[in-house]
Amino acid sequence: MLRGALALLLDFEKDIEVVGQAGDGKEALSLITKLTPDVCLLDIEMPLMSGLEVAEELQRMDSPCRVMILTTFARPGYFERAVQAGVQGYLLKDEPSDRLAEAIRRVMDGRREVSPELVFGTVREVNPLTEREREILRLAAAGSSSSEIASKLHLSYGTVRNYMSEVLSKLEAKNRIEAIALAEEKGWI
Template sequence: MIRVLLAEDQALVRGALSALLSLEDDLDVVGQAADGEAALAAARELKPDVVVTDIEMPRLSGLDLAERLRAEFPEIRVIIVTTFARGGYLRRALEVGARGYLLKDAPASELADAIRRVYAGGRAIDPNLAGEAWADASPLTERERQVLAEAEGGASTAAIAARLKLSEGTVRNYLSEAIGKLGAENRTEAARMARERGWL
């Protein structure tokens, strides 16, 4: 049996996924979590083979969850199931160690097959997104992305500098570079544009 943990903040979707996967003879849904932190705790306790997670969740996003799981439990495979059909999100998912990326409108049989493929050591990527992911590469460096993500929440330059252990001047430079690369008017617009493309 392949042991599966589901992480999804919408109870209805989580329940539907669990019911559908439980119909498969070789899949066992051993746990469910409504947010990323709860999913991480459940993974530590239940040691699933595969974690199926949404991207946007409270307390810890699916991408952050995938990164933490890769660091703590490299043997646990992660599949992202999301509504975000954006190449930028797929790229980031692969960068943090996810082995699968499917859209929520995919048939249930596709998800079951993806779990089997990923469990066996393969990948399961929505074919329509695969090409787009590489065509839509982010122009932002990792530091620019971090600074912009902090700015998105409305943090001041001083607060960003303190959180990322940088000087305020360095933070201003990163913000200026990111704004310029995205052709935005200001940091707020730059963060919004980057978020829409799946780069944050």
Template sequence: MSIQVLLADDQALVRGALAALLSLEHDIEVVAEVGRGDEVLEQVRAKGVDVALLDIEMPGMSGIDTAALLREQAPTCRSLVVTTFGRAGYLRRALEAGASGFVVKDTPAGELAEAVRRVHAGLRVVDPTLATESLLDGASPLTDREREVLAEALSGAPVATIAARVHLSAGTVRNHLSSAIGKTGTTNRVEAARLAHDNGWL
């Protein structure tokens, strides 16, 4: 019985390339392709998917949130994050969300197929370079609220706008931003947001 695979990536070219590569394997069958994170669960249920390959940054729902949803709603389907964004913070968050593996898109085809097999067999697969970085960098120092306000600060939005978006008072948002700036060792909220984004903490 072949391993039933779903590909979730908002770039059609990438999906097509991954599908073509994996279809060359005798024991792997790509049964679904989607371009949005919020389309994954429905397809997983409809097609009896064994392993979902998830990009991180997708419309509708991120790959990390999708992995968490699958763990909760479709626990027999395992998640393998395949991303351009090889950041240690993303790796840590993906594994915490329930992903069984995390590899970057320039992984050789044979290694990717082997990663699918290993994840399907119940094993963990992690890009070795990122695993080392993750251990060296440590966990994100930010609280969930600090991450939330920094994510909004990335766009350069004023405090009042951020406060409205996250349903907090402007004073509370300022406190969270100030704390995040202190923890990241930066000088303003935009710098803090960029550093947190680059580390994969957002």
């Protein structure tokens, strides 16, 4: 309902045309690839693929589409991932529609747009996990066992176990479930 209302409001803008809408991240990625929009608006939490995962995939594909994230979450780790994924806009969902339309125009002009509330939330503790540790923790969060992670990443079971042990130590977590919950809460995975 929110997606449809937002699309309708943006369509009222004379210089903005909504060319597609998606119900989940995989559909969004498919539509972006097919329709090649100038800008895509993504929610962070979408079924199948998060907005951040879609942005990261678009970056890997070297897509010319400019990415804007709309979120209700002011989690510093999400902002950090968005910046690393080349996201040009990071705005709160409760911004007025005219503010969003203006932000889209600014992003089209090559500028970055970030809600001030989100910027001030980025003063936080640094993510202690390496990229490999985040990758292993993301796979664990998706339900993969250490053996499956080892196979997927072409590592030995012992190496994966050592990485997971290091993750638990860095996050001061008792087990992988606690580590996953903590890393997700902080937006680190």
